[in-house]
Amino acid sequence: MADFPDVRLHVVTGKGGTGKSTVAAALALALASGGKRVLLAEVEGRQGIAQLFDTPPLPYEERKVAVARGGGDVYALAIDPEDALLDYLHMFYRLSRTGVAARTLRRMGAIDFATTVAPGLRDVLLTGKVKEAVVRKGPRGSGHAYDAVVIDAPPTGRIARFLNISHEIGGLAKVGPLKSQSDGVMAVLRSPQTAVHLVTLLEEMPVQETIDGVQELHAVGLPVGAVVVNAVREAVLPPAHLAAAELGGLDREALAVGLKAAGLDPTEALVSELTAEAADHATRVALEERGRAALAALDRPSYELPLLPDTVDLAGLYELAAALEAQGMV
Amino acid sequence: MAKGTARRAPAMDVDAVLDSAKILVCTGSGGVGKTTTAAALALRAAERGRRTVVLTIDPARRLAQSMGLSELDNTPRRVEAVDGSKGGSLDAMMLDMKRTFDEIVVTHAEPGKADAILQNPFYQALSSSFAGTQEYMAMEKLGQLKATSDYDLIVVDTPPTRSALDFLDAPERLTAFLDGRMVRILLAPAKAGGKAYLKVVTTGFNVFTSVITRIIGAQVLQDVSQFVAALETMFGGFRERAQATYDLLKAPGTSFVVVATPERDALREASYFVERLAEESMPLAGLVVNRVHRSGSATLTSERSTAGAQQLDELGGHELTAAVLRLHAGRMALASRERRLQDRFSGAHPGVPVVEVAALPGDVHDLDGLRAVGEDMASGKAAAVPA
Numbered sequence: 001m002a003d004f005p006d007v008r009l010h011v012v013t014g015k016g017g018t019g020k021s022t023v024a025a026a027l028a029l030a031l032a033s034g035g036k037r038v039l040l041a042e043v044e045g046r047q048g049i050a051q052l053f054d055t056p057p058l059p060y061e062e063r064k065v066a067v068a069r070g071g072g073d074v075y076a077l078a079i080d081p082e083d084a085l086l087d088y089l090h091m092f093y094r095l096s097r098t099g100v101a102a103r104t105l106r107r108m109g110a111i112d113f114a115t116t117v118a119p120g121l122r123d124v125l126l127t128g129k130v131k132e133a134v135v136r137k138g139p140r141g142s143g144h145a146y147d148a149v150v151i152d153a154p155p156t157g158r159i160a161r162f163l164n165i166s167h168e169i170g171g172l173a174k175v176g177p178l179k180s181q182s183d184g185v186m187a188v189l190r191s192p193q194t195a196v197h198l199v200t201l202l203e204e205m206p207v208q209e210t211i212d213g214v215q216e217l218h219a220v221g222l223p224v225g226a227v228v229v230n231a232v233r234e235a236v237l238p239p240a241h242l243a244a245a246e247l248g249g250l251d252r253e254a255l256a257v258g259l260k261a262a263g264l265d266p267t268e269a270l271v272s273e274l275t276a277e278a279a280d281h282a283t284r285v286a287l288e289e290r291g292r293a294a295l296a297a298l299d300r301p302s303y304e305l306p307l308l309p310d311t312v313d314l315a316g317l318y319e320l321a322a323a324l325e326a327q328g329m330v
Numbered sequence: 331m332a333k334g335t336a337r338r339a340p341a342m343d344v345d346a347v348l349d350s351a352k353i354l355v356c357t358g359s360g361g362v363g364k365t366t367t368a369a370a371l372a373l374r375a376a377e378r379g380r381r382t383v384v385l386t387i388d389p390a391r392r393l394a395q396s397m398g399l400s401e402l403d404n405t406p407r408r409v410e411a412v413d414g415s416k417g418g419s420l421d422a423m424m425l426d427m428k429r430t431f432d433e434i435v436v437t438h439a440e441p442g443k444a445d446a447i448l449q450n451p452f453y454q455a456l457s458s459s460f461a462g463t464q465e466y467m468a469m470e471k472l473g474q475l476k477a478t479s480d481y482d483l484i485v486v487d488t489p490p491t492r493s494a495l496d497f498l499d500a501p502e503r504l505t506a507f508l509d510g511r512m513v514r515i516l517l518a519p520a521k522a523g524g525k526a527y528l529k530v531v532t533t534g535f536n537v538f539t540s541v542i543t544r545i546i547g548a549q550v551l552q553d554v555s556q557f558v559a560a561l562e563t564m565f566g567g568f569r570e571r572a573q574a575t576y577d578l579l580k581a582p583g584t585s586f587v588v589v590a591t592p593e594r595d596a597l598r599e600a601s602y603f604v605e606r607l608a609e610e611s612m613p614l615a616g617l618v619v620n621r622v623h624r625s626g627s628a629t630l631t632s633e634r635s636t637a638g639a640q641q642l643d644e645l646g647g648h649e650l651t652a653a654v655l656r657l658h659a660g661r662m663a664l665a666s667r668e669r670r671l672q673d674r675f676s677g678a679h680p681g682v683p684v685v686e687v688a689a690l691p692g693d694v695h696d697l698d699g700l701r702a703v704g705e706d707m708a709s710g711k712a713a714a715v716p717a
Contacts, residue, residue, distance in 0.1 A: 238650065241650055280691050
């Protein structure tokens, strides 16, 4: 049984360097498996999705980038604030994308203002487009256009502000179109059909930022989903040896005998180096355990993804998607 | 492993940079250890005898505490426990965006207007997130420090922007916006109490206001107009100051340190930044690659190590040695993957000096840890890694 059966909007955030884009892509693949239709969207103009799926840069257009196991489809979209603004104007005010009004707005610098100078407004446009994709109806008017939408969102440090921007802007306008648009976006983001997942590594700073991020999301009333621990390394040393290894106190004699048995020359230097590497490893394992405990205290569903030996490619994404499914996230 | 043909980057002479630079700007993408690098460089410079200040943006709590910084504070604080025997010292400060912005308002707004600006709802909601605000504030502080203090060296940590390049582009974007037509139009109602709409008649203007009013409503337009008027007031001298700061970044004595980790994305950002600095004729001290995995037993390859572990599995009874060999194999594989990525960078940017910092099992959060990172950087390991 999946842990988030009612969620249709999965927002994936994480500190820089934790692999949130990879996790978002894997989650989209997992959600699509078995014949579902899933939209994976990015909002930071980095073309990270195109790189992950090894496709040319994405235009502002939903296009299929992958087929999931069992025949589902993952569509991808790089949400561009300028196009989102023109979209919005077209949808709600019937302004043609190339008409006089749009041209005037551009010439006056209004488009630039809304999309690059004032990130607050930019975030309103981005989250507005996300909401539109979530509530969009399917072709025959029955059901939704997408079974689920996954957002590769801004990093943990900015996520609460990013998602809550419509609330802030809504507060500035007491009545009028901006107000109703903002309210509509917040209604979706705060509803049970949304979950914000946080990606982390088992390292101090990312763990701390995850804890802070959860608090900030709670503070503004946004629904926290799961914690996804990425790039988890296999426990290589037998647990019984970890304590000794951490102090650099592995049995050098036994190591030397073992190396010899493996046909290697057990020089002092080699034994010392291997002991030092083991100490490094054991120290890290101990820190990771502390990180795990701190994350467990958050009391959110938590999943672990293995560190892949090479730069993540499509095969790697399928592997990670399978791991998320196996652990019940999807 | 013996690929003698790979191009080796020149090693960065960290101490020479620390002894001569007047301003060091640390930049790179998020999560690469920029703040730690900035702090470690500053500490080392101080202990080599220079009166140094480090301006950090968003340090991890424990790192901040280790430097005696307990809260966001716009004044430099002396870091105790720094070895000042060579005549140097270290001050540190954390930048408070909102407060810096408010201070600029109070200093530069026309008398009597400051309060109105500070109370404006748009100012309150958007000022601290306005594009380029963080970058601009960091640069503004740098300019202030340079003008009003007599530090030998100022080390600046740049904001955790989406892309390292924002840091150079944002002030310009803000200036371009303030010079643009929209600002002049938006300013009109605030300046003339609403009637100005009738006076400023251009072809696009009526379309513009009617569209804007339809989209955001008349009341919001009025607030925005006030807010833009506020910006205009306070940024009266903005262009000159932005230019002055920009010049400061190109002045002799200023150097950039680009920070990355040996990963594809971080090195790609580093590449962009290196290219951009060259375009702007801004001086680059070098690339610091954090969290590099190396091994002293580079002669025992990943493959040989794995084979040894398998052999021991078959023999049985050598569980520990087999595990240690697997550990070594993994580390060697990681090291060579990192090496390949770095070689690719250095192949594309052959002249850029590089220095590596070894990966540590945990984070740095005390002065000893910063000192060790500084030592590691200064020992110039970049050229010493066997190919």
